[in-house]
Each structure stands twice: as structure tokens, then as C-alpha cells.
Amino acid sequence: MNLTDNSESILKEIELKFQAINQKTDVQLEGLLWSKPITYWDYIQTDALLSLQTQRTTLPDEMVFIMYHQVNELIFKMILWEIDQIAETKEIQVDFFSERLSRITRYFDMLTNSFSIMENGMEVEQYMKFRNTLTPASGFQSAQYRLIEFASTDVINLTDRRYKDTFDENTDLETSFEHLYWQAAGKDYHTGKKSYLLQEFENKYKEQFIRQITNFKNKNIWQKFTQLPEKDQLNTALIEAMRHYDYTVNITWVMQHLNTARKYILESGKGNGEATGGSDWQKYMHPKYQRRIFFPKLWTEDELSNWGNETTV
Numbered sequence: 001m002n003l004t005d006n007s008e009s010i011l012k013e014i015e016l017k018f019q020a021i022n023q024k025t026d027v028q029l030e031g032l033l034w035s036k037p038i039t040y041w042d043y044i045q046t047d048a049l050l051s052l053q054t055q056r057t058t059l060p061d062e063m064v065f066i067m068y069h070q071v072n073e074l075i076f077k078m079i080l081w082e083i084d085q086i087a088e089t090k091e092i093q094v095d096f097f098s099e100r101l102s103r104i105t106r107y108f109d110m111l112t113n114s115f116s117i118m119e120n121g122m123e124v125e126q127y128m129k130f131r132n133t134l135t136p137a138s139g140f141q142s143a144q145y146r147l148i149e150f151a152s153t154d155v156i157n158l159t160d161r162r163y164k165d166t167f168d169e170n171t172d173l174e175t176s177f178e179h180l181y182w183q184a185a186g187k188d189y190h191t192g193k194k195s196y197l198l199q200e201f202e203n204k205y206k207e208q209f210i211r212q213i214t215n216f217k218n219k220n221i222w223q224k225f226t227q228l229p230e231k232d233q234l235n236t237a238l239i240e241a242m243r244h245y246d247y248t249v250n251i252t253w254v255m256q257h258l259n260t261a262r263k264y265i266l267e268s269g270k271g272n273g274e275a276t277g278g279s280d281w282q283k284y285m286h287p288k289y290q291r292r293i294f295f296p297k298l299w300t301e302d303e304l305s306n307w308g309n310e311t312t313v
């Protein structure tokens with residue numbers, strides 16, 4: 001057999017690779033004789049993916065609801081993947097930082113722009129029927145959404161604004177966790193009692209959330225930005241990318257979401273105006289009240305004081 005120089009040098013590299021892990025190259029090469037050629041459907045796992053859409057009702061628009069949520073969860077996973085690239089890169093370069101941040105923002109822009117699939121893509125009558133079978137579940141229980149937040153900024157920036165001023169870096173994690181802004185959606189404000197929605201969410205994910213907060217304490221997006229050399233922190237393209245991400249996640253997406261909730265729960269005139277998760281949602285979901293801001297130091301006083309005012313959105 002005539003091997004080209006190129007094939008020989010590849011074989012040599014393969015030999016070295018297997019030597020390094022004490023494996024016989026001949027056995028590995030013979031394995032190739034019997035391995036199945038790859039197909040699109042095996043690689044992408046389309047059969048598994050397309051078998052995950054199970055309705056609880058006979059109403060066709062429930063399928064739109066399920067599949068769009070699944071699309072969101074897949075995109076959330078892509079976002080977390082890119083945040084990890086930023087978090088794990090030592091001595092990160094400003095170009096790499098900006099480029100990966102742009103990827104993340106593109107994904108979130110896509111979710112924001114496509115939210116009309118929820119707002120206009122389902123019949124209100126059908127939604128108001130199938131939602132009864134979902135209570136007390138809510139998108140509030142999306143764990144990946146919370147993981148993205150913990151990986152984006154310091155926990156103080158996710159703290160309920162009523163308690164923020166009394167907290168600092170010495171506040172213990174348990175106290176911080178109990179005062180995250182989203183606790184307000186699941187707690188009775190006067191008694192502090194947690195709703196079933198929140199209890200179940202925490203039973204399943206609290207440990208993972210605490211791990212995520214701890215892991216990202218020094219490598220969340222904001223921390224990575226502050227670790228850049230001073231001149232890079234003044235890079236206008238990067239600052240613009242950071243601000244765009246903050247605005248998309250915490251204002252544009254939130255407003256699209258709120259407007260959709262208003263259309264179905266309030267303006268439909270059907271139902272009792274309550275959300276499936278049972279929160280005081282009209283107040284809770286508004287960016288003006290939540291005031292979650294990932295990178296407050298990148299906004300002017302004026303911008304901060306107008307945060308979430310609907311005239312500026």
C-alpha cells in the first residue's frame with residue numbers, strides 16, 4: 001500500500017496519541033473497520049429530541065407553548081455554554097470577551113424578538129383552557145434562567161432592592177439566597193411563608209443554585225470584566241456589548257414577557273387575572289420594580305433612575 005506523506009504523518013500522530021494512554025493503535029484502527037458511518041439523525045439525535053413534546057390536553061396550541069419553552073431552554077443552554085467560555089478563560093483578552101458576549105447577546109436578542117410566538121401565536125381561548133392543567137407550574141421554575149443570572153453578575157445585583165442597602169460582601173450565602181429578588185414572587189410578603197411553587201423549586205434546585213453562586217463568585221461576567229486591565233475596561237465596544245446584554249435580559253425580554261402575560265391573563269377578560277404560579281405578577285414582573293441590573297456601574301445615574309420606565313423602553 002502506498003501511503004501519502006500526509007497519511008503517514010497522521011498515522012504517526014495517532015500512534016503517539018494512543019501510546020500516551022497505553023492503548024494499542026492497531027486495535028483502535030481495526031475498530032474503525034466496524035464503526036457505523038455517521039448520519040445526520042444519529043448525530044443530532046433528532047428522534048430523541050422530537051419525542052419530547054407531550055401535551056396534557058387535546059388543544060393544538062398547547063403544542064406551540066410546549067415547543068417554544070423547549071426552544072428557550074435549548075437557547076438558555078447555549079448561553080450558559082458561552083458564559084462558561086468567558087468564565088474559564090484565564091487572562092481573557094478583550095476581543096475574545098467581546099466576541100463571546102456578542103454570541104450570548106445574539107441568543108438573547110433572538111429570544112426577545114421571537115417572543116411574539118407566545119404573544120400572537122396562540123388562541124387566547126385555547127391558552128386559557130390548557131393553562132388550568134399547568135397550575136401551579138410556571139416558567140418561574142426555569143432553573144437555567146437562574147443559572148444564567150448567577151453566572152452573569154454578583155449576587156448583590158440579584159438581591160431584592162428592599163434589602164440591598166443592608167447587604168454587603170460579608171452577608172452569608174443563605175441570607176443572600178433568601179433575599180434574591182425572585183423570592184418575592186413565591187413568598188407571602190407579611191408572613192414570609194413560601195408558596196408550593198417556590199418550595200418545589202428550591203427542593204429540586206437550591207443545592208445546585210448555591211453551588212453555581214459559589215462557583216461564579218470570582219468568575220461571573222461582571223467579575224471577569226473587572227479583572228481586565230484598566231485600559232480594556234474602557235474599551236467602548238466591550239462596554240456597549242455589556243450594556244446591550246444587560247438591557248436585553250433585564251428590560252427588553254422582561255417587557256416582552258410582561259406584555260404577553262398582560263395579553264393572556266389580563267386583557268383576555270377570561271379567567272380571574274391570576275398567574276399559574278400565583279405571584280402578584282403585574283407588580284413583580286415589571287423591570288421598574290424588580291430593578292435587576294447585572295452591571296449597574298456601566299449605567300449613568302440618569303439611566304439608573306429611569307430603569308424600566310415604559311416611556312424609555
Ligand code: HEM
Pocket residue numbers: 068069072073118137138139140141142145182185257260261264265275276277278279280281284285
Ligand atoms: C403565554 C406565555 C407566558 C405567560 C402568560 C407567562 C407568564 C408568567 C408569569 C405570570 C410569571 C410570574 C410568576 C407566576 O406567578 O407564574 C412568569 C414568570 C416567568 N416565566 Fe413566563 N410566561 C410565559 C412564557 C414564558 C416563556 C416562553 C418563558 C421561557 C422559558 C418564560 C419564563 C419565565 C421565567 C424565567 C419566569 C420568572 C421571571 C422572574 O422571576 O422575573 N415564560 N411567567
